[in-house]
Amino acid sequence: MAKAPAKPAARKADPVLLSLFDVQEATLPNGLRVRLLANHQTPVVSLYTFFQVGSRNERPGITGISHLFEHMMFNGAKKYGPKKFDQTLESNGGRSNAYTSTDMTVYYEDFASDALETVLDLESDRMRSLRINDVALKSERQVVLEERRVRVDNDITGIMDEELGTLVWKAHAYRWPVIGWQKDIENITRQDCEQYFRTYYAPNNAVLYIVGDIDPKKTLALVRKYYGDIPKGPTPAPVLDAEPEQKGERRAEVRHPAQSPALMIAYRGPAARDEDTLLLDVIQYALAKGEGSRLTKKLVYDTQLAVSVGVDWGWRLDPGIILFFLELKPDSDPRKVEEALYAELQRLVAEGLTERELQKAKNNLRADHLRELATNSGRAHAMGHYEALLGSWRDGLSLPSVYAAATNEQVRAVAAKYFAPERRSVVTVRPTAPADGAVPTVDAQEVA
């Protein structure tokens, strides 16, 4: 067995990345952190606001509140009342959107550079004085339920993903879907939302990233003007990770009127800040990035057992999952495909990657990293993502050097550690004949 992974060598910022990130940083007296980056290539700007709250901060009874609340943020504050946020923004040459994940809630605007002050006015208004009214809450609840129908109830991967969450996590808030359980969405109250706002939407729980055609000095003065008087809030309670150790493989079967069986397989992984995370990035690339990647070549082309195979290693604040998703042909035997996948993972543990595969993964990680930084939005999001999950946006600049230092021995050790059967949860879709009014049924069991 290979040795435990060594700490990566000194993390050195990549010179190309360093040249792109001449960032001005500040923290206002109310705790709001600001990062500003000029890029004058096109006359547009992206503003990202990261709040450190997601479904991870929820509890049963109000699951989905982070996401429902995200919708409420577009429904009126003190200065810009109902419908005014989007109307004002769009009339000034901008657009907005937002997303909620397990770990964070992120709002963003892209806009013509001359709309900067208006956008800061709009964003600070809703952070300072959001007004939650019952009519808007009622309407957004319907919208979110419709969103749930399209993303989960009428989508096979959505159904599988939801099933997988409750299989992998017994105690942690990662157990429920980000969009929440339907009954909880139906029952979240205005009071819940107001309390949520006071707890998590204070300036000291947020970071602003402004990237594009800006003058950083003037922009910082504007940020102070619009956000400076928002009072600091209490420090939110930390999330406890009470997840017990997994003692054996867990399996669930979903019967659904699908055309083909499908497989979702998760292995419990580390937290984003764990050193193993970056080695799992390398492994993810070697296994499934590109037509010539190990799993694609083996399962899709050579043995033709799967129609497609994807691997998702998504960083999270608390230990997350390394997820395999396999789309199969209508008459496939999913157990056979599972066995083929496990054999490949065992081969990885036993033999590691070839030197060429390792170098290829590193080359692709670097190229994708550069591609991600091609737009203002990409740069702002990358900074926020790294800061939220690694602790500092600067850690993003040193990723290429950390990847470059990865060795095959480390890859084998990490694969051995995480791809163990007792860390595994498997959800299988078994097609049933479609019946009028059929609803998916689910059987779950734990195999210890």
Add this chain to the structure above:
Amino acid sequence: MAARKSATKKKPAAPTMGALMLPALHESTTSSGLKVLAAERGPLPLVAMRLVVRAGSAVDPKDKHGLADFTARLMRRGTQKRGADELDEAIEFVGASFSVGSNEDLLSFFVTTPAEHFPAMIGLLGEIVREPSFPEREVELARERTLAGFANDLDDPSTIADRAFTRALWGAHPYGHDIGGSSAHVRTFTREDLVRFHCERLGPKVALLSVVGAVDPKLVLDEAEKAFAGWTGGPEAAPQIPAMGKMASGRILLVDKPDQTQTQVRIGGPGFRMGHPDYFPSTAMNNVLGGGFTSRLVNEVRVERGLTYGISSYFDMLNVGGVFAISTFTQTERTREMLDVTLSEVAKVRAGGISAAELKKAQRYLAGLYPMRTETNESVASVIGDIRVHALGDDWVEKFRERLCTVKPRQTQEVAAKYLFPTPPLIVLLGKASAVKKQLKGLGPVKVVPASDYE
């Protein structure tokens, strides 16, 4: 989880916009007759290429729908010199990417690469385009995967609704079949079909290469000459696609998928071709109706009534014609309410146009965001290809915002009267037919078909 549907916007023009220019274009033609456009653009050490060929699904043979797309995808699976694995390795080892995009008019081959590997990657692009070998085994394998894909598509309500909509709307026109074809046609593809299609339809006279990024234009032209020397085949001129005929209207196609708790909704009628003079007034008008997040449709259907998570209207423009359409979904029980509210909003704009204030807002919105369409090497390489293929004029990007901002309210009224279903539209619904059908009284003749018709 994204809360909202992001609307893709067209160009805008606001009063104080910074200048917007494409990088200088260097143009030449290789000895084989391929037109090449190169533009140097930093600071990232990356290069994007797009080779566009006028051989989209509209030129699929009558009984071989999907052949253009299938052929393009198979080109990467082997050349005279290399097998699929060797090609994969050569492209993927250096962190480059190679992908194929097809639509009704065009096949596009996209390559992005770290700048230092540009010469090798353009060489590979040339090899793949000039001399694909279409190995028998790869063709078989791809056919089988594609057929499995068609079966699995039946589980994706949105995909099936789109497929049914395209087919019903365009009918027998070459734009009226799915780009990927159908299970019945793909099943018949042979290696010879691919070889013939490649030889007859792909060639330098109907292609254009654009290269944008951290590379000297002179090097681009030299390497393009090497990569595409001796490329022969294909037609002398762009294929002639028949003009738009009469589109389906005034009826409802209900695609039955009994397990659904939601109905997918598509509503459509005739629009116009790419580059048509109605483009700017229509884009502005449509932004007010169903484009932006504050559009009338989003407001009435989503915000006021909570009927959906997303609704948008759009003009889909192709080389010889186009469509005006609305796309949305709602819970099964509220299908009729959704249709009534939506059609009534469309009727209001058709009859009364949009206000001057709404027009101004749309212009500022679209103009403010337009520059984002030129943010990346890929998007610049793409727009260059489109400008030439659809004859939009080389000042298209530069003048876009100005043209948009000179649109007058009267023009938006004219296009609204012209395109917003002056005759009853075609409506395609996909969902639980037994619950939906009884809601449709008075909307026109209803035909119910099983979802499996669209495999």
